[in-house]
Amino acid sequence: MVNQQMTDELLRVASENPDGFTINVNTFQPVTHGWAVALLETQNCFGREGAMKVIDVALKKTAGIVGGWNNQGDYYFDAVLIVESESEATRLGIENEQIGIYEIHTNRYKDLLT
Known part of the structure; x- marks a missing residue:
C-alpha cells in the first residue's frame, strides 16, 4: 500500500539523484545490477501524483522497483522490471513500447528504435 511516507522518501531520493x-x-x-525496463503502464508519470501511481504499480508488478530522473525540472518515474538477459530486456522493452533499456551495472x- 502506498503511503505518504513512502512517496515522500521517493521524492527525496529523486531530488538527490537528478541524473537518474x-x-x-x-x-x-x-x-545495482541487471537491465532496467520501464513498464508502459507508468509512462509519463511525474510529480507527487505520478510517484504514487508508480509505487503502487511497482509493488504489484515489479517487486517494488522504481526508476526516475529529472527532465527540465520535472521528476519522471517508472515502475521497472529488472532482468539479467539483454535479449529478454530487449523483448520486454519492445512489448512495453519503450525507446530504450538500461544496463545498470555497466551504465549502458x-x-x-534503431
Missing part, C-alpha cells in the same frame, strides 16, 4: 536512479521502494536501496543505454 533505480531503487527498491520496499527498502529504498539502489538496484540500448536504443530500441
